Amino acid sequence: MPVVQKNVSLASMNTLGLNAVAAEFAEIHTKKDLVSLKESGFFENSSLFILGGGSNVLFKNEISKTVLKVSLNGIDIIEAGGETVLVKIGAGEDWHQFVQWAVNNGYGGVENLALIPGTVGAAPIQNIGAYGVELKKVFEELEFFEIQTGKFKSFAADECNFGYRDSIFKRELKGKVVITNVTLRLTKKNHKINISYRSLADYLENKQIDQPDIRDVFNAVVAIRRSKLPDPESLGNAGSFFKNPVVPKSTFKKLSEQYDKIPHYPVNGENVKIPAGWLIEKAGWKGKRVGNVGTYENQALVIVNHGGATGEEIYQHAMKIQNSVKKIFGISLAPEVNVVE
Numbered sequence: 492m493p494v495v496q497k498n499v500s501l502a503s504m505n506t507l508g509l510n511a512v513a514a515e516f517a518e519i520h521t522k523k524d525l526v527s528l529k530e531s532g533f534f535e536n537s538s539l540f541i542l543g544g545g546s547n548v549l550f551k552n553e554i555s556k557t558v559l560k561v562s563l564n565g566i567d568i569i570e571a572g573g574e575t576v577l578v579k580i581g582a583g584e585d586w587h588q589f590v591q592w593a594v595n596n597g598y599g600g601v602e603n604l605a606l607i608p609g610t611v612g613a614a615p616i617q618n619i620g621a622y623g624v625e626l627k628k629v630f631e632e633l634e635f636f637e638i639q640t641g642k643f644k645s646f647a648a649d650e651c652n653f654g655y656r657d658s659i660f661k662r663e664l665k666g667k668v669v670i671t672n673v674t675l676r677l678t679k680k681n682h683k684i685n686i687s688y689r690s691l692a693d694y695l696e697n698k699q700i701d702q703p704d705i706r707d708v709f710n711a712v713v714a715i716r717r718s719k720l721p722d723p724e725s726l727g728n729a730g731s732f733f734k735n736p737v738v739p740k741s742t743f744k745k746l747s748e749q750y751d752k753i754p755h756y757p758v759n760g761e762n763v764k765i766p767a768g769w770l771i772e773k774a775g776w777k778g779k780r781v782g783n784v785g786t787y788e789n790q791a792l793v794i795v796n797h798g799g800a801t802g803e804e805i806y807q808h809a810m811k812i813q814n815s816v817k818k819i820f821g822i823s824l825a826p827e828v829n830v831v832e
């Protein structure tokens with residue numbers, strides 16, 4: 492049975508480097524731990540926050556909620572016949588280490604998602620995506636612990652309602668389930684190499700790699716990400732702070748009359764996605780520092796903690812950015828980061 496501790500510092504458990512304290516904290520290493528906690532009444536007393544690697548959270552204040560850290564490990568091949576392999580991964584496994592494991596074993600499908608911080612269990616929460624690939628492309632099923640009933644259940648992809656940085660776990664099931672493992676289907680041969688993303692294709696072309704394999708793509712993604720994004724170990728951040736807004740074509744048309752170089756990507760016949768980083772940069776926030784908080788000098792979408800910032804300060808900074816983008820472009824930016832009070 493996991494020990495329930497009081498007043499635990501979360502400073503080393505979030506990539507923004509916020510020195511928040513959890514009123515109550517427990518860590519689970521096995522599925523049995525969840526069952527024991529349920530039997531002890533742990534889930535009945537207070538509201539809960541489930542923590543993975545803390546790379547997509549902003550602890551706004553001290554945390555009055557009970558924090559449950561998920562540290563379930565294990566990578567198991569559960570089916571290996573044919574051209575694909577089914578891999579079941581414990582929710583607490585480090586995502587990037589898993590991607591490395593896949594590439595080292597010659598399994599394809601997740602190489603574009605290299606170097607995304609965090610745990611495997613959190614990957615379905617916002618259907619992580621990068622460089623033209625989203626988790627849902629390789630997703631087979633997941634298992635979760637339903638807090639109210641104490642039962643373990645499984646969901647296939649269509650039950651997860653995956654969308655852009657979205658799933659049922661960010662909505663109807665938020666805080667109600669603990670994801671315990673995720674099963675992905677990876678390719679063993681005839682890999683579907685995806686270099687549709689411009690900077691990835693350019694990088695490989697510059698390296699004169701015209702027939703990239705999964706390791707080439709993995710290496711390229713790692714190199715590009717290292718050059719663009721701050722390493723949380725040296726500069727606290729939670730990656731992209733806002734989602735890229737999706738706007739109706741008519742809104743985009745009006746904006747493009749004023750800003751002819753506005754980057755955009757068609758989402759479907761009616762809507763267009765605009766990079767939030769571009770909007771924030773045009774609003775004058777790129778590299779701007781106010782006290783201990785700022786936006787990253789190479790990517791305006793990343794809010795950084797220059798050291799000693801509080802969650803509240805970062806939150807207020809984000810709101811200022813949000814307001815000025817709204818004022819200038821009429822577009823409401825929605826946070827991608829989970830704000831925890």
Ligand SMILES: Cc1cc2nc3c(=O)[nH]c(=O)nc-3n(C[C@H](O)[C@H](O)[C@H](O)COP(=O)(O)OP(=O)(O)OC[C@H]3O[C@@H](n4cnc5c(N)ncnc54)[C@H](O)[C@@H]3O)c2cc1C
Nearest residue numbers: 541543544545546547609610612613619620621670729730
């Ligand atoms: C430098 C940097 C770059 C990033 N780049 C990307 C990127 O390219 N693409 C992208 O999609 N994201 C990116 N992110 C965001 C982040 O890495 C991902 O969202 C990641 O999946 C979060 O994992 P985590 O374990 O840290 O989750 P946490 O931050 O701990 O939690 C995130 C949410 O998931 C919930 N949660 C976590 N684990 C579980 C579980 N086992 N069961 C139920 N709920 C759970 C939490 O309650 C919370 O709501 C980046 C972040 C950083 C710091």
